[in-house]
Amino acid sequence: MERLSFDLHLHSCLSPCGGEDNTPAALAGMCALAGINVVALTDHNTCGSCAPFCRAAEYYGVLALPGMELTCAEEAHVVCLFPDLAAAEAFGALVREKLPPIQNRPAVFGPQIYMDEEDRVLGEETAFLAGAASIGIYEAAELVRSFGGAAYPAHIDRDSFSLLANLGLWDPAMGFPLAEVSRNCPPGLFERPDLRGVPHFDGSDAHYLDQILDAHQYMDLPERSTRAVLDWIRAGGPGPD
Ligand SMILES: [Zn+2]
Ligand SMILES: [Zn+2]
Numbered sequence: 001m002e003r004l005s006f007d008l009h010l011h012s013c014l015s016p017c018g019g020e021d022n023t024p025a026a027l028a029g030m031c032a033l034a035g036i037n038v039v040a041l042t043d044h045n046t047c048g049s050c051a052p053f054c055r056a057a058e059y060y061g062v063l064a065l066p067g068m069e070l071t072c073a074e075e076a077h078v079v080c081l082f083p084d085l086a087a088a089e090a091f092g093a094l095v096r097e098k099l100p101p102i103q104n105r106p107a108v109f110g111p112q113i114y115m116d117e118e119d120r121v122l123g124e125e126t127a128f129l130a131g132a133a134s135i136g137i138y139e140a141a142e143l144v145r146s147f148g149g150a151a152y153p154a155h156i157d158r159d160s161f162s163l164l165a166n167l168g169l170w171d172p173a174m175g176f177p178l179a180e181v182s183r184n185c186p187p188g189l190f191e192r193p194d195l196r197g198v199p200h201f202d203g204s205d206a207h208y209l210d211q212i213l214d215a216h217q218y219m220d221l222p223e224r225s226t227r228a229v230l231d232w233i234r235a236g237g238p239g240p241d
Contacts (some may be wrong), residue, residue: 009203
């Protein structure tokens with residue numbers, strides 16, 4: 001068994017609200033400095049920067065999963081993680097078809113910048129990534145699983161764009177194996193009847209480099225691989241408290 005620290009919720013400068021210093025390479029390098037062993041890039045509704053991020057993470061010796069933070073139809077955010085770039089990009093292409101057909105307004109929502117792993121600007125995404133995809137929250141877990149991935153609701157304790165804020169309660173019928181909370185999750189949240197026994201961990205949801213958290217939570221894996229991370233999540237991650 002290997003004990004690995006992790007942060008599976010990070011945004012690059014491809015997210016409209018992500019800092020322009022959050023280049024794929026800078027993110028991977030900062031995670032390495034923070035002592036994180038396993039990371040995932042989860043830009044809003046796109047996997048478009050996962051390839052340079054994964055290459056940069058490999059350079060820094062960090063295991064990276066390609067991912068996405070999906071805004072589902074109910075406007076709750078769902079972290080979606082994949083075993084490899086091919087699966088992530090195929091899922092990304094599907095989500096793209098499900099986004100509202102409107103253009104980003106960089107002055108209002110922020111620019112959406114593609115960069116390679118050497119911080120070279122490759123271009124700008126013009127589609128509006130901050131919108132909601134027409135994928136229902138009851139569909140998301142199974143859909144992501146059909147691409148070989150795993151999904152779970154993001155920052156459920158937040159009062160916006162979260163499963164609890166937008167749907168009111170945790171329903172096991174959604175099929176999520178666990179929940180993500182923000183670092184400032186109120187103590188006692190998981191004493192609620194609907195959340196009792198729901199495994200959870202946190203994600204930094206870093207949109208700026210200084211929001212990356214130092215290593216503080218760990219997963220025990222039989223091997224250091226993306227598939228082992230996904231198996232650990234599907235099996236309920238850290239398990240109930
Ligand atoms: Zn979010
Ligand atoms: Zn996020």
